[in-house]
Amino acid sequence: MTVYHFVGIKGSGMSALAQILNDMKYDVQGSDYEKYFFTQKALEEANIKILPFQKENIQPGMTVIAGNAFPDTHEEIEEARKLGVPVIRYHKFLGDFMQKFTSIAVTGAHGKTSTTGLLAHVMKGAKPTSYLIGDGTGKGEQDSQYFVFEACEYRRHFLSYFPDYAIMTNIDFDHPDYFANIDDVFSAFQEMAWQVKKGIIAYGDDEYLQKIQAKVPVLFYGFGEENDFQARNVVKETTGTTFDVFVRNTYFATFKIPAFGDHNVLNSLAVIALCHYEDIDLDIVKERLATFEGVKRRFTEKTVGDQILIDDYAHHPTEVKATIQAARQKYPDREIVAVFQPHTYTRTQAFLNEFAESLRLADYVYLCEIFGSAREHVGKLSIDDLQEKIDGSRILNEDDPSILETHRNSVLLFMGAGDIQKFQQAYEQFLAQKNQ
Template sequence: MTVYHFIGIKGSGMSALAQILSDMQYDVQGSDVDKVFFTQKPLEKKGIPLLPFQKENIQEGQTVIASAAYNEENEEIREATNKNIQVHQYPTFLGDFIQQFTSIAITGSHGKTTTTGLMAHVLQDAKPTSYLIGDGTGKGEQGSEYFVFEACEYRRHFLHYNPDYAIMTNIDFDHPDYFKDVEDVFQAFQEMAMQVKKAIIACGDDEHLQKLTAQVPVLYYGFNEDNDFYAKDVTTDENGTHFDAYVRSSFYGSFTIPGYGSHHVLNALSVIALCHYEEVELETIQKRLQTFQGVKRRFSEKTFGNQVLIDDYAHHPTEISATIESAKQKYPEKEIIAIFQPHTFSRTKTFLDEFANSLKSADRVYLCDIFSSAREKSGDLTINDLLERIPDAEQIHEDTMYRLLRHDQGVLLFMGAGDVQKFQAAYEKTAEKEGA
């Protein structure tokens, strides 16, 4: 049997794909740097060999898949070239792999990961479903009918895919190190739309997505009643968010989701629309939406004494606003504290004012230093540029986390795409030492 060898297996997409192939009984191994990443835990659990980078890992007869993060400077890629072994780039391999299923690409500037997890959770109760989530989660079901996967727009990677369906959650300007402006982002999505084979399900409340042209039907969802699928009568309580869904002005069903915030209702609507199109039973959709537990690093909560600690990947102003809105709806009586680590100098500089405005909706704001790769130059930007735009905001370090003890009944939102978890870990250590 062919051995699948993954170069850079600890990457979130790579890890998820390796898990899928392993579940489908293929022989899988991979290599990466020695540093520990959360994505390796499920690989170790499945007994997938994790090797250090070395040319000896490359053998004749393997199918070699490489992360986009590695090129000819990597000794394994050079060795494969020397042995005339084809190296499949991750997006290219995935684009070919999905063709054996009814494939559902989940894309958009925000909400991809949660929507992918939600779609997989609902569909797998209807028919055998495999899925690949951008948080490093992958599951391969033998005899799968559906393949649900997160399709990232960064560097136009999603143009490697020709899916049956595409869910498009929104279009926003992000990744300023690659995209020029929001029009450039839109053009990428427009190209993606032309590659979809059956139908596109897009958020009609998004002004950019309204301009899409495609060769397949485009079904719109949202709160506006002009959409094909829309939500009305939204209410919240301690059990979550409740709403009624309509299909082209006809009442379809009442739904409950555990999440809070309008973005969660929109994510659920996109799933309802796809399932309706694929004739999944209403009762199945209702039952599964209600039991979704979320995905890694998306509003991941834990009770800590009298406080609630939340770890969230939010690293764009729109995402920060949505996360704070969720916290306020779920905990209306509590103080909401934002602890934010900006991710990359280029994003921080581009969205400086927008970051400040979104963070101001929290009751108090603490800022960690900007997380950036060694390759990125800071220019003259520092965390102070953001601090001075937010009244009463304070900078916080791992050794000054004791300041958060003053919010003894608060909800602490640790937000960022870098290593903001280390600040939460430092806080928990400090609090336990202080006997809080």
């Protein structure tokens, strides 16, 4: 039996795919840097072997699945080619793999991971469903009918996929190290739309998605009247959100979700629309929407003393704004403190003013050094450039996070896509030592 060897198994998509193949009883192992990464917990629990990178890991008879972050010159990939072992890039393998199921791609500049997680949770309540979520979670059911997966637009990777359905949550300018501008982003989504085989569920209040053309039906969802699926009478409470759904202006049903902010209403609408199209039982959809606990690193809460600490992946101004607004809905009487680590110099440079604008929605702002990426050249930009644009903001030092303790009874939002978690851990350790 073929052994699948993953080069870069701790990557969020890679670890999820490894879990899926392992669940389906394939022989799976992988290699990566020895540094701890949050995705490895699930791999370890599944007893999937994780090795340090070295060319000796590659043996004849294997199939190598290579992570997108690793070049063809990587020692294991070079060794595989030398031995004649097949090397398949992650997105290419995934594109072939999904042909066995009714596949649903979830894509968009924001909300992909949360919507993929929500859709998988709802669908598996009705039918055997396998899923791959960008937070490193993957599950393979041997008799799956559906395959729900997150499809990323970065470097146009999602063009490897020809899914039955696509949910498109929005089009926004991001990844400025790759995309030239918003029109370049739109062209990638338009190309993806031509590849969808059965139907597209798109956010209709997005001016770019309204222009999408396709060979299949496009159903729109949103708050605006002209959408096929419209949310009305939205009631926001500290326990969650309730809303009515109208299908082509006719009342359909009322839903309650234990989530906060408009973006979570929209994610739910996308899922409701897809389930309606696939004739999934309405009672199951209602019950599953009401029991969804969220995905990793998306508004992940913990109470420490009189403070609420929230870990969130928000790394674009639109996401930062949505996260702060969600915190305001759930905790209207508490002070909201943003602790933000920008992710990549190119993104920070491109959105300097927009980041400042979004962060000003918090009561206090702390900034952490920019988390650079191996794929960019560092210019003169520094965290001070962002700090200058936000009155009263301060730089947070990982070695001394004690200043955060002065915000009694507040909500601390740790936001970023880099290693912002180390700042939260440092603060929790400081509190633990102090209270010993």
